[in-house]
Amino acid sequence: MSLKDKAAVVGVGATQYYKRGQSVPQTPLEMAGKAMLAALDDAGLAVDDVDGLALYSFGLGGDTSLFAQTMGIPEVRFTAMLTGGGGGAAGSVGLAAAAIDSGMATTVVSLMTLQQAVSRFGTSYAPRGKPGAQYSASPSPEKDFASPAGLMGPGQMFAVLAMRHMHLYGTQREHFAEVAISQRENAIKRETSLMQVPLTLDDYFNARLIAEPLCLFDFCLECDGAVAVVTTTLDRAQDLRQPPVKVTASAHGGHGRWGQAITWMNMPDEYFVSSGHRPVAQRLWDMAGMTEADVDVALLYDHFSPMVIMQLEDYGFCPIGEGGRFVADGNIRYGTGSIPVNTHGGNLSEAYIIGMTHVKEAVEQLRGTAVNQVADAEVALVTGGPASIPTSSLLLTR
Amino acid sequence: MTTPITPADEPMAKLPPAELIHLTPDVFTVHFWDAAREHRLVVPRCTSCGTYRFPPSAFCFVCRTQDVEYVEQSGRGTLYSYTVAWHPLLPDVSESVPYIPAVVELPDTGGVRLIANLVDVRPSEVRIGMDLELVWRDVHDDVTVPTFRPA
């Protein structure tokens, strides 16, 4: 017994995507409302149909209580949020499916709204520093073991994993570049993308190093905007405006000793250099009764380009350690590769809304309406961020 | 390994500024920081099963025993991985780059790793697996943190 094929995604919607801070004077909650209304309209549903919210990483721009009273949701029957941060992106739709399969709710919205005008995730671990300093995390006894060394952003932390991947497996900066360049190629064909200029290998190597081995183009964008996803019962989905996209499997979590991952760096050696996704991937394939060979398009959370490579390994598209050479061989290219990755341009080049754009792209691919449409796409993999646990993933089918 | 991009006039590794470094110890971590002020590196070990745990915490993650003994370390370490912070993420560190946050594995601890800066080294000289030795950094009157240099 599982939630396999019990629920379907029937609506997706988004605001415009903005560079960091440019969504002002809208509020995060306002953008959340706009995205939900767009997703409901896409589905042919209304606010009166919504009875659940399945969230991750404080995605509403406010608590459920404020959102529900503001939007006039008639009755909230399910409201829950995965713990952690961006790791739960794909898993929030699995949480919606779980709510529906259990009978606690029938029509559930998953949502992320983001505005980085003041706080920036790029320095989310910065110490308090001088009085009035912005962008800083609250101190904790655990952070005392990382922040004195100047580890103040996720990019610097993931750079440590990338450096060891290079050491162990011979991965090259050219391999990271291929992730960034291939996704930029996908992004520039889309009106919604914030990045519209092709990226060359020269551009890549001329860019400033931020945290060696990562340069500017290995980092995702810093954005504002909101994306919403509506999930309902498979029965109900049959009569709505869009062809249903089935939630065939979802999993979240991870090894307990992966734990806080990049902020403690004491993960067991056997999977230190990984995305943290291996146990989640195994449960995803088990629930679906499928393997990576069944996937037509992969939307892999790309806050930092090396983590796309490690997810390709952890989901079995290539052996552990071979991810760099796998992408260098052209395997993730749209149109020619064996497994097209981030056909929307991803967090690196379309927009960073903490991974919800990946769910939207997967749905459009399975409807056959994507801009960079993979021919006859039937199975899409979506992952949440390589992060502290939980990480998560989602397998959607048509 | 890919050749790192390093400027021709490559500087020695610097350190994050002292004014950014503040500690908020709790009852479990305070012994580590008190020992550091005395220039002693200690790691807690489970009195029941002998497992080292780090950071210091309430329970042994293997047998859930709470009691620990603090085992003084030699100060030797091996470089497990690192990054070079070339770009200042905050204005407060603009004079402090490049600095090198490193993950240093301590011998004979079952793989305990510290996050600490590397000093007395240029970024291009750093190699994963290199032997390191502890250098205490007295940051404030009441705060000392470990750093490491090539042994």
Ligand SMILES: [Zn+2]
């Ligand atoms: Zn024990």
